Amino acid sequence: MAKPFNVRVERGQPDEVSVLALEGFVDAHTAPEFERAIQAEVDAGRVRLVVNCRELTYISSAGLGVFMGFVEEVRERGGDIKICGLVPKVQQVFELLGFHKIYELVDDCPAAVRRFAERPSKEARRGLD
Amino acid sequence: MASIERKFTLHVPSSTENLALIREFVTAVGTQAGFTDDEVARLELAVDEACTNVIEHAYGHDITKEVVVRANFDNEELRIDVVDTGRGFNPLALPQPSLEQLVAERRSGGLGMQVIKRIMDQVSYEMIPGQKNELHMVKRIGR
Numbered sequence: 001m002a003k004p005f006n007v008r009v010e011r012g013q014p015d016e017v018s019v020l021a022l023e024g025f026v027d028a029h030t031a032p033e034f035e036r037a038i039q040a041e042v043d044a045g046r047v048r049l050v051v052n053c054r055e056l057t058y059i060s061s062a063g064l065g066v067f068m069g070f071v072e073e074v075r076e077r078g079g080d081i082k083i084c085g086l087v088p089k090v091q092q093v094f095e096l097l098g099f100h101k102i103y104e105l106v107d108d109c110p111a112a113v114r115r116f117a118e119r120p121s122k123e124a125r126r127g128l129d
Numbered sequence: 130m131a132s133i134e135r136k137f138t139l140h141v142p143s144s145t146e147n148l149a150l151i152r153e154f155v156t157a158v159g160t161q162a163g164f165t166d167d168e169v170a171r172l173e174l175a176v177d178e179a180c181t182n183v184i185e186h187a188y189g190h191d192i193t194k195e196v197v198v199r200a201n202f203d204n205e206e207l208r209i210d211v212v213d214t215g216r217g218f219n220p221l222a223l224p225q226p227s228l229e230q231l232v233a234e235r236r237s238g239g240l241g242m243q244v245i246k247r248i249m250d251q252v253s254y255e256m257i258p259g260q261k262n263e264l265h266m267v268k269r270i271g272r
Contacts, residue, residue, distance in 0.1 A: 004149060027152075028181040029145035035237075058152070060177045061244050065237030068228075072235050089170050096171075096247055097240060098228050 005030035007037040015116045017048040019109070023055040026063030035066045038081075042070060047079025050112045054085035059093055067103065080104070084112035132203040135161070143184045143194040143213075151180050151198055155209070162202040163270055172207070172268060175248040178241040179211040179264050187215030187262060204270065206250075211264045217256040220264070 005024040013019055018041045026034050041049060051067070053059075071081050084106045086094060094100060104119075106112040139154045141147040152173045159169040180196055188194040197212040220242050231239050246252055251267040 025149065027145065027148045027177060028185065029148055058173075060148075060174055060181065061238075061240035062181060064240060068232050068240075069235055069237035071232055089167075092167065092170065093174060097244065102228060102232060 005033060007034055009037060009041065011046070013050075013113050015048060015113075016046060017050055017113050017116050018046045019050045019052055019113065021052040021055065025058035026056065026066070027058065027060045028062040031062040031066055034063060035069070038066060038070050042074065047074040047077045048116050049074060049079065049081045050109065050116075051081060051083050052085050052109050052112075053083060053090060054087070054109065056087070056090050059090050061097070064093070064097060064099065067099070071102065080116070082106055082112045082115055084109040132205065134201055134203045136199070136201040138200075139198045141196050141198075142192050143188040143190070143196050143215075144192045145181065145184055145190075147196070148177055148180060148184075151196070152177055154198060155200070158200045158202070159207065162207045164207070164268075168268075171248045172209075175245045175266060176209055176211065178244045179266065182220055182241055182264075183211060183213040183215065183262075186218065187213045189216070191215075202270070206267050206269045209266045209268075211266075212261055214261050217258065217262045219254045219256065221252065221254050 003024065005026060008021040010019040020037055022034065067081060074081055082104045086105060094105065104115065106115065137158050139151065141150060155173045155176045156169055159172045164172065176198060183196050184190065194215060199210040199212065201208055223242060225243055226239055245266065249266040250269050253265045255263045255265065
């Protein structure tokens with residue numbers, strides 16, 4: 001059987017951005033693996049995070065909880081979590097719970113990486129408006 | 130046309146590993162009941178959340194226990210019950226903090242019941258002490 005979930009971390013991006021590419025599904029069974037991957041980046045001082053969801057087929061609140069648990073800390077440290085490439089089935093879950101109000105959801109992943117140069121964090125953007 | 134009731138039941142060991150199997154079951158039943166793909170995706174999520182609560186809280190990850198998902202539908206509605214024999218607690222009575230509050234408190238849980246209530250048309254909880262707990266969920270078809 002194929003592995004139900006995989007997370008690939010790419011650190012070679014400009015502006016010290018880490019891209020975490022998710023594949024498969026994130027539910028209560030696989031969320032801990034996603035959490036460990038984000039924790040490793042934060043522990044390494046890498047707080048500019050883009051989560052690429054192009055290959056993410058499903059997410060439950062256990063997966064959304066991983067985004068919730070880290071966003072305050074990374075913003076306090078001058079970073080952010082930006083989410084890109086959501087397929088419609090997964091995007092409706094983010095919107096159902098109002099995540100689009102708290103996180104920047106970007107269609108295009110290279111654009112999400114570039115956003116860090118323009119708007120480092122959603123908090124910072126609020127301050128500028 | 131007379132409405133024929135169809136009934137389905139799934140029994141699985143209480144492990145998060147089986148959530149994928151539970152979602153497949155819900156997808157199959159929801160599709161047969163006539164829901165759209167988007168509606169089926171939301172049903173799948175609601176039942177996943179209910180079963181995750183049972184596996185993690187009612188049973189405390191005890192894989193020797195069993196989670197039962199019962200589904201039945203007619204032309205009007207789909208009824209799904211999640212049944213366990215674990216530690217009973219009424220999830221509907223738990224506080225429902227907003228997303229902003231959860232984020233501010235750096236919490237990673239607390240959204241499951243909110244998901245269920247937003248998706249289903251009716252949600253109720255029944256506890257028979259020492260016997261079983263049932264979360265009843267209803268979704269009307271075609272509205």
